Amino acid sequence: MLELVDLSKSYGGRTVLARLSHRFAPGEFVAVMGESGVGKSTLLNLIAGLDTPDSGQVVVDGVPMSSLDDDAATQLRRSRMGFIFQAFHVLPHLTLEQNVALPLLLNGGADTSRARAMLDAVGLKGRGADFPRQLSGGELQRVAIARALVHRPALLLADEPTGNLDPETADGILHLLRAEIRQSGAGAIMVTHSIAAAAMADRTLVLTRSGLQLT
Numbered sequence: 001m002l003e004l005v006d007l008s009k010s011y012g013g014r015t016v017l018a019r020l021s022h023r024f025a026p027g028e029f030v031a032v033m034g035e036s037g038v039g040k041s042t043l044l045n046l047i048a049g050l051d052t053p054d055s056g057q058v059v060v061d062g063v064p065m066s067s068l069d070d071d072a073a074t075q076l077r078r079s080r081m082g083f084i085f086q087a088f089h090v091l092p093h094l095t096l097e098q099n100v101a102l103p104l105l106l107n108g109g110a111d112t113s114r115a116r117a118m119l120d121a122v123g124l125k126g127r128g129a130d131f132p133r134q135l136s137g138g139e140l141q142r143v144a145i146a147r148a149l150v151h152r153p154a155l156l157l158a159d160e161p162t163g164n165l166d167p168e169t170a171d172g173i174l175h176l177l178r179a180e181i182r183q184s185g186a187g188a189i190m191v192t193h194s195i196a197a198a199a200m201a202d203r204t205l206v207l208t209r210s211g212l213q214l215t
């Protein structure tokens, strides 16, 4: 479903990614680790379309993203991917149900029963009318998981999904995340520094200056 071909990215003359290539198998849950500053978030941002590569290709379903205009690329990502990024945090002025329903709305649907079912699945049954300020950090992260998977994406992208949670809450969130991606058949790429988090994945890749490598 996702292939990276000779992906390169530099910032101000400093090379972060150099001709990185990798093919991700559909439905596979992959953890990406690597030392601070090596380019993990950069890689995820390139896949998510938040940043553009200097050269090389992000290929989704056989289609190079650079061959599409901005609207078509956004549409493809919106329908095929789910995101758990700090930058896309739960929106404070929407209820939990509205937050979770957002990807459905952006994809032209408005299936509120599906949004409610996802809230149930992440243990927030009956909380749909609440606002984010009424939730704990762990509960908010569960809302983010529900929102990332509500539109049944083929691929979930997660940047440190348990970064600011205590170990026990993090463990619960990761079990939930894994159960939900299994249930929906989605693949996932999760950037993390946590060995415990990486252990939940099918396999761990380490990003180094030479590319993505199996541990």
Ligand SMILES: Nc1ncnc2c1ncn2[C@@H]1O[C@H](COP(=O)(O)OP(=O)(O)OP(=O)(O)O)[C@@H](O)[C@H]1O
Pocket: 011, 012, 016, 034, 035, 036, 037, 038, 039, 040, 041, 042, 043
């Ligand atoms: N928008 C940007 N402008 C300039 N430099 C950037 C930008 N984004 C990232 N960088 C640089 O690229 C390098 C890789 O950053 P990135 O955030 O991808 O690393 P990371 O592996 O995710 O690190 P960490 O584990 O610390 O989060 C860093 O040196 C960072 O300063």
